[in-house]
């Protein structure tokens with residue numbers, strides 16, 4: 132293992148290194164903050180010959196995802212990346228190419244959605260792709276970003292999966308944050324992830340074929356959709372196999388979830404992505420003060436690892452699901468998914484709390500975790516708990532004053 | 544864990560400074576993390592960057608509110624209530640300021656929790672690099688030296704790693720000389736331990752519904768960009784020499800911000816609350832009657 136070198140890399144650079152090590156053949160690209168550093172770095176490597184495939188600047192994310200899917204249908208290894216409004220702009224294409232059952236890896240650098248517009252992260256963008264029929268891996272660290280791209284190609288290209296795999300990282304908190312990342316030895320990556328040879332029919336010159344047929348009559352449509360569901364579910368088994376092999380090569384072992392200080396935890400925070408690091412720090416501090424806290428981090432979001440989640444949470448009393456997203460009129464998007472995973476099991480936690488925090492990059496403070504514990508202790512069980520305090524309101528009041536928002540009231 | 548916060552302006556190399564310090568710590572065998580924070584703004588706008596250094600894995604992310612070491616690259620920011628670079632600093636925070644002033648002078652002017660360390664980095668950057676406003680190497684070196692746990696050779700290696708690809712060999716060499724010079728001009732400090740505060744809950748509030756004019760992001764104030772004082776983006780200040788100015792008003796026509804007004808006598812007047820210090824006026828003045836002065840000095844004239 133000692134021949135692997137370690138470097139200070141941002142999440143974006145780590146993603147670019149993942150693509151480089153995976154020897155990707157084709158990258159269609161369109162820039163968007165905070166993702167741009169990924170495609171800029173790749174553009175540089177394609178132009179100086181470090182990477183030998185083809186890189187194309189597209190006119191929009193819609194074209195970009197279509198190009199990615201079309202290229203994958205020719206049997207080459209494909210990568211692309213986007214964020215936020217770009218993901219939404221390409222949404223139609225995402226459903227389309229996932230339905231084509233073609234393998235590729237894309238990175239989403241999470242950034243909250245308009246309106247109002249911002250550059251900072253939350254997970255509404257990636258959650259909007261939840262139902263497209265893609266596999267989703269969410270990264271906490273820059274190392275996970277790189278590793279998930281390698282693992283992602285293996286899952287995507289597995290004949291029983293044949294689907295796009297999305298790797299998610301938080302904008303700013305990961306995309307622009309440098310930390311030490313182990314760069315796997317290229318020759319070992321080549322053994323773990325050999326050049327892609329498709330086992331399904333692929334487009335070739337002068338051999339006509341269609342992938343996107345129209346179907347009338349629900350029976351045929353349903354057949355294909357149920358097949359897609361089965362393939363996404365199968366990706367969990369494949370994830371386990373591939374992860375085990377990855378651990379043998381590179382020594383890092385990834386389960387679909389990570390348990391942090393869970394053994395005797397009375398209060399469990401369920402989190403995903405980079406803020407889970409803050410959650411872990413809070414768990415350690417709470418423990419110092421005699422509060423038995425633990426954290427369950429989700430890595431695999433689609434397929435949803437119901438069994439692994441149940442295995443982790445059964446027997447613990449109080450669970451708070453911290454969603455960094457908001458489905459207005461409902462609450463956090465992952466909360467009902469976690470509750471559903473446990474509903475029919477005996478010995479399930481007695482209390483579930485939905486918590487919404489980190490919207491638009493708002494920091495989640497260590498004190499917030501203490502507040503969550505207090506809420507878990509109380510017998511209040513109404514709607515979601517928003518991590519929003521007086522200081523936040525003061526900040527809002529300042530800008531609303533400049534915008535003269537109050538005036539609308541006095542004139543109406 | 545040592546937490547370092549950097550303050551400066553877009554274009555001064557503040558993000559690079561945080562990366563040089565991060566890499567230097569990493570080279571010295573520490574765990575490190577660095578991270579810049581900036582909005583959709585431009586050169587001259589205030590920028591914050593952070594470096595965390597620890598012998599054990601770092602379980603933190605994002606902004607640093609209570610730093611162990613505060614490195615202020617641009618002293619004009621001390622005047623800026625929006626940036627408030629001293630925010631979160633307490634008696635245990637070591638504060639370094641790039642300034643020409645003495646500790647006593649600067650302490651009289653600003654409410655430092657303890658006496659700050661001072662060195663004129665701009666002057667040294669001007670001498671070594673010919674560019675007084677590029678502070679990346681200088682500020683990182685000041686940080687590394689004050690922390691005292693980073694070897695000079697690891698720091699020099701970090702400067703090479705972070706700047707080697709973008710700079711010409713001669714310029715890189717000058718940066719390395721600058722590193723040595725600043726490293727030997729400062730001494731290591733003992734970084735006091737932060738008092739451990741027991742974790743308490745943050746009182747959360749429940750928002751009540753407000754009318755849509757307040758609930759939606761609507762701006763009713765016409766022309767409120769004037770409230771946005773871009774004067775705090777300035778690193779250099781244009782100063783008109785009225786003894787020679789012949790009122791040709793070329794500067795007035797060329798200022799991209801429209802911040803030059805004409806007074807009753809037909810003379811150009813610069814609105815320093817909005818002048819962003821691009822120095823286009825100075826370049827355009829046919830008689831070179833607009834001087835360029837260092838902002839921290841000009842502010843007191």
Ligand code: SF4
Nearest residue numbers: 798818819821822824
């Ligand atoms: S430096 Fe001169 S040209 Fe630039 S904004 Fe200020 S007054 Fe205008």
Ligand code: SF4
Nearest residue numbers: 788789791792794828
């Ligand atoms: S361009 Fe120079 S000479 Fe002309 S008005 Fe401006 S300062 Fe005066």
